[in-house]
Amino acid sequence: xxxxxxxxxxxxxGIVRNLMRGGHELILYNRSENAEVKQLLAExxxxxxxxxxxAQQADVVFTxxxxxxxxxxVYCGPEGVFAGAAPGLVAVDLTTSSPAxxxxxxxxGEKQGVSVLDAxxxxxxxxxxxxxxxxxxxxxxxxxxxxxxLFRLMGQTVVLQGGPxxxxxxxxxxxxxxxxxxxxxxEALTYAxxxxxxxxxxxxxxxxxxxxxxxxxxxxxxxxxGDFAPGxxxxxxxxxMGIALSSAAELGLQxxxxxxxxxxxxxxxxxxxxxxxxxxxxxxxxxNQVTL
Amino acid sequence: xxxxxxxxxxxxxGIVRNLMRGGHELILYNRSENAEVKQLLAExxxxxxxxxxxAQQADVVFTxxxxxxxxxxVYCGPEGVFAGAAPGLVAVDLTTSSPAxxxxxxxxGEKQGVSVLDAxxxxxxxxxxxxxxxxxxxxxxxxxxxxxxLFRLMGQTVVLQGGPxxxxxxxxxxxxxxxxxxxxxxEALTYAxxxxxxxxxxxxxxxxxxxxxxxxxxxxxxxxxGDFAPGxxxxxxxxxMGIALSSAAELGLQxxxxxxxxxxxxxxxxxxxxxxxxxxxxxxxxxNQVTL
Numbered sequence: 001x002x003x004x005x006x007x008x009x010x011x012x013x014g015i016v017r018n019l020m021r022g023g024h025e026l027i028l029y030n031r032s033e034n035a036e037v038k039q040l041l042a043e044x045x046x047x048x049x050x051x052x053x054x055a056q057q058a059d060v061v062f063t064x065x066x067x068x069x070x071x072x073x074v075y076c077g078p079e080g081v082f083a084g085a086a087p088g089l090v091a092v093d094l095t096t097s098s099p100a101x102x103x104x105x106x107x108x109g110e111k112q113g114v115s116v117l118d119a120x121x122x123x124x125x126x127x128x129x130x131x132x133x134x135x136x137x138x139x140x141x142x143x144x145x146x147x148x149x150l151f152r153l154m155g156q157t158v159v160l161q162g163g164p165x166x167x168x169x170x171x172x173x174x175x176x177x178x179x180x181x182x183x184x185x186x187e188a189l190t191y192a193x194x195x196x197x198x199x200x201x202x203x204x205x206x207x208x209x210x211x212x213x214x215x216x217x218x219x220x221x222x223x224x225x226g227d228f229a230p231g232x233x234x235x236x237x238x239x240x241m242g243i244a245l246s247s248a249a250e251l252g253l254q255x256x257x258x259x260x261x262x263x264x265x266x267x268x269x270x271x272x273x274x275x276x277x278x279x280x281x282x283x284x285x286x287x288n289q290v291t292l
Numbered sequence: 293x294x295x296x297x298x299x300x301x302x303x304x305x306g307i308v309r310n311l312m313r314g315g316h317e318l319i320l321y322n323r324s325e326n327a328e329v330k331q332l333l334a335e336x337x338x339x340x341x342x343x344x345x346x347a348q349q350a351d352v353v354f355t356x357x358x359x360x361x362x363x364x365x366v367y368c369g370p371e372g373v374f375a376g377a378a379p380g381l382v383a384v385d386l387t388t389s390s391p392a393x394x395x396x397x398x399x400x401g402e403k404q405g406v407s408v409l410d411a412x413x414x415x416x417x418x419x420x421x422x423x424x425x426x427x428x429x430x431x432x433x434x435x436x437x438x439x440x441x442l443f444r445l446m447g448q449t450v451v452l453q454g455g456p457x458x459x460x461x462x463x464x465x466x467x468x469x470x471x472x473x474x475x476x477x478x479e480a481l482t483y484a485x486x487x488x489x490x491x492x493x494x495x496x497x498x499x500x501x502x503x504x505x506x507x508x509x510x511x512x513x514x515x516x517x518g519d520f521a522p523g524x525x526x527x528x529x530x531x532x533m534g535i536a537l538s539s540a541a542e543l544g545l546q547x548x549x550x551x552x553x554x555x556x557x558x559x560x561x562x563x564x565x566x567x568x569x570x571x572x573x574x575x576x577x578x579x580n581q582v583t584l
Contacts, residue, residue, distance in 0.1 A: 099487070122501045134501045136494075159497045161489055169487035170494045176480040177503035183549030184472030188465045191536070194543040195391070195461040197453055202428075202462045205451045209414045209426045211469035213505035232502075244483070251486040254582045256552055257475030264548070290546045
């Protein structure tokens with residue numbers, strides 16, 4: 001199939017490669033010319049000069065951009081996907097974005113015969129590269145079934161969560177768990193240090209028991225090594241938590257753990273750490289700057 | 293060896309059995325005559341009528357009781373361990389209790405030639421039964437080494453965390469992680485329900501990825517089934533979080549995630565749920581009674 005891919009960063013590169021390995025022809029668009037695009041062009045992908053042009057050429061278009069406003073621009077802008085889409089096109093937004101926007105895009109698409117699915121992923125750049133993403137899909141079941149073979153090229157855990165927006169809701173569930181898990185890891189390691197313990201020794205006592213988590217196992221050791229390089233950016237996590245909080249408010253929910261994590265990460269970003277990895281929250285606690 | 297065991301509940305039963313399997317002679321004391329003690333007497337353990345009497349007869353005394361005040365009574369009371377201890381006795385407190393009390397007991401013990409270790413465990417009644425506990429030890433290295441063979445009968449992860457109190461500090465680290473992990477699981481599942489998702493389907497998308505945790509995998513499904521039976525009691529978790537918060541304050545630390553979890557669990561207990569399992573926090577969120 002002819003597949004379009006709009007927004008080719010580190011995650012996108014891994015996904016695009018896996019789609020090409022599946023025998024598909026790839027047409028790329030990225031706002032800037034970056035290293036990832038150059039590599040993929042050298043590996044056989046083609047390039048288009050707008051999302052509109054991608055939509056004109058492809059059977060299925062994937063999008064993976066930054067913020068909900070970028071998603072909206074990529075779909076609804078004058079050079080956007082909808083401007084170039086013919087009836088029958090399927091578009092899949094892989095961006096972690098707002099459930100409300102996902103519903104809106106599905107409705108707008110339907111008016112011109114375009115099926116839009118929301119399908120945010122979890123698993124990071126390594127998951128993308130190794131085709132081990134968890135893909136959380138919202139949209140019509142028939143379209144989901146048609147796209148299953150493509151999703152399977154990206155990850156092993158591919159689940160239709162419900163109608164339009166359900167993929168985004170599911171991804172928010174994922175991020176809500178992680179938000180509080182990060183607090184747990186950071187507070188625990190801060191306490192261990194203050195108590196005069198050997199933090200790695202405590203880690204060895206607790207990592208595989210009732211306190212165990214992916215956050216603790218993957219990010220705890222990085223915190224202790226002072227490695228704050230981004231796997232997942234602070235700024236993107238703040239975006240996700242903001243979306244989760246807004247949608248929770250729309251649903252009439254109070255989620256104080258999430259709200260607390262969001263506030264602390266905003267403090268961290270205000271300290272100039274927005275381009276660090278999420279494990280950098282440990283720095284805020286170490287600096288004893290946690291104020292509430 | 294002649295081993296004493298003071299405080300024989302569901303956890304203690306598992307540990308005592310494993311110590312007996314290791315070829316040791318067990319002398320038990322429990323405040324009340326319960327089913328666990330009866331079973332163990334039938335299996336060959338003996339019984340004493342006070343902690344003092346246990347200390348008089350045993351080479352090593354283990355204690356595992358409820359709250360720090362119980363620990364203090366069992367060691368320092370007129371019928372306590374210290375009252376019956378001869379120089380050379382080793383006492384090991386397996387209770388999750390306060391680091392400050394652990395240091396005090398070690399000092400008091402030293403005055404009469406008694407070595408006191410703090411060695412709280414993690415792993416629950418199943419871990420106790422299957423000898424898969426994580427044992428976090430504080431005390432003198434030479435005594436720790438002498439007791440290694442006994443600890444190895446209880447669990448695979450046996451780590452000396454430092455001097456007196458370090459075992460308790462390490463256990464607090466464990467509980468601090470769990471406190472926020474519980475918030476994450478409960479808030480995420482509450483959000484999933486409000487968003488109209490199939491919660492088990494979301495669970496299948498997220499349980500093995502970046503949001504994964506023992507709390508999510510072990511307790512998430514119980515929440516969704518409405519199974520709030522205690523694996524770990526709400527009232528005991530509140531005790532542990534209270535100890536962690538006090539000791540954090542002594543260390544000059546702010547741990548807002550822990551403080552939040554403690555407040556929410558106190559709300560839950562005030563609703564009459566103190567004898568539920570910790571997964572019952574989900575009920576507080578479901579009732580939309582989360583107030584801050």
